[in-house]
Amino acid sequence: MSSQNIYILAIESSCDDTAAAVMHNGKILSNVVASQKIHEEYGGVVPELASRAHQQNIVPVVDQALKKAHIDKSQLNAIAFTRGPGLMGSLLVGTSFAKSLAYGLDIPLIDVHHMQAHILAHFIEEADFVKPSFPFLAMTISGGHTQIVKVSSYFDMDVIGETIDDAVGEAFDKSGKILGLGYPAGPEIDRRAQLGNPKAFQFTKPKVDGLNFSFSGLKTAILYFIQKKVKANPNFIAENLNDICASIQYTIIGILIDKLKLASKQTGIHHIAIGGGVSANSGIRQALKNGEQKFGWTTYIPKFEYTTDNAAMIAIVGYLKFLEGNYAEQNVMASARLKI
Numbered sequence: 001m002s003s004q005n006i007y008i009l010a011i012e013s014s015c016d017d018t019a020a021a022v023m024h025n026g027k028i029l030s031n032v033v034a035s036q037k038i039h040e041e042y043g044g045v046v047p048e049l050a051s052r053a054h055q056q057n058i059v060p061v062v063d064q065a066l067k068k069a070h071i072d073k074s075q076l077n078a079i080a081f082t083r084g085p086g087l088m089g090s091l092l093v094g095t096s097f098a099k100s101l102a103y104g105l106d107i108p109l110i111d112v113h114h115m116q117a118h119i120l121a122h123f124i125e126e127a128d129f130v131k132p133s134f135p136f137l138a139m140t141i142s143g144g145h146t147q148i149v150k151v152s153s154y155f156d157m158d159v160i161g162e163t164i165d166d167a168v169g170e171a172f173d174k175s176g177k178i179l180g181l182g183y184p185a186g187p188e189i190d191r192r193a194q195l196g197n198p199k200a201f202q203f204t205k206p207k208v209d210g211l212n213f214s215f216s217g218l219k220t221a222i223l224y225f226i227q228k229k230v231k232a233n234p235n236f237i238a239e240n241l242n243d244i245c246a247s248i249q250y251t252i253i254g255i256l257i258d259k260l261k262l263a264s265k266q267t268g269i270h271h272i273a274i275g276g277g278v279s280a281n282s283g284i285r286q287a288l289k290n291g292e293q294k295f296g297w298t299t300y301i302p303k304f305e306y307t308t309d310n311a312a313m314i315a316i317v318g319y320l321k322f323l324e325g326n327y328a329e330q331n332v333m334a335s336a337r338l339k340i
Contacts, residue, residue: 011311012094078109083095122275126303141279164208164213
């Protein structure tokens, strides 16, 4: 089959966003995402509600993706889908739909690792975006994951550091909950951090050996700090919210950059990429760019729409696997805890 005319339909349903994308020879033709607002009132994702919403959204989302790409399903060469990791109920919706559609169209089925997709999103064909050179270090940061991955090729990846408790996204959201901010709190903390003094308040960085991360201690330190200050001044949060957010974000960024510096030193790799929902954070993006001057890094930052959960990143992995003939069987199963 000619590699010049390959259409991949990709489906992503690992958490609370139902997404579908169509890719043609490495370029995205459509990238549709249906977000679920219902979780905001609960302060976090409710798995049962998420899976029900996926069931409602998946058909119209896939239909819209095909229409925006101006192709018919008969033109598809393969269906790629997120196998894991993620919420089991959510994954099952996408997996079942992908398997059924691939079977009905009699085309290959391709399973994709969600975190691998965040990394390989850097290889989507985009004007003015330079692709990373192998080997490179990828820091995947999201609500459920914080990892440093040594990437030697498209499908040769080694996790060399990861969180031993909370992920960085949880650190932002739990800090936001302490401050009375909505869910998800990360974007609001980022917005307010740009208005505040990052050195107004000091929080101790957790001491974790090697390249692993820990954020649970920081969350507890922030909680005790706020409780103490509010006891002395009930208006403390309202009077200092921007400075508190800036100080929390400054501390979190410091933790991430310190580990990246160590990883770069230990591996001798100076090409650094980021991925995952938290990579949309403006402070983290700026700190990474600053690393080019401070540490001699070459950095790679994805387009904003490829940072949060989306199907475009699933499509690029599907496309690369398709070129290798790396297909899944119809009996493939979703996996909530899937290792790279």
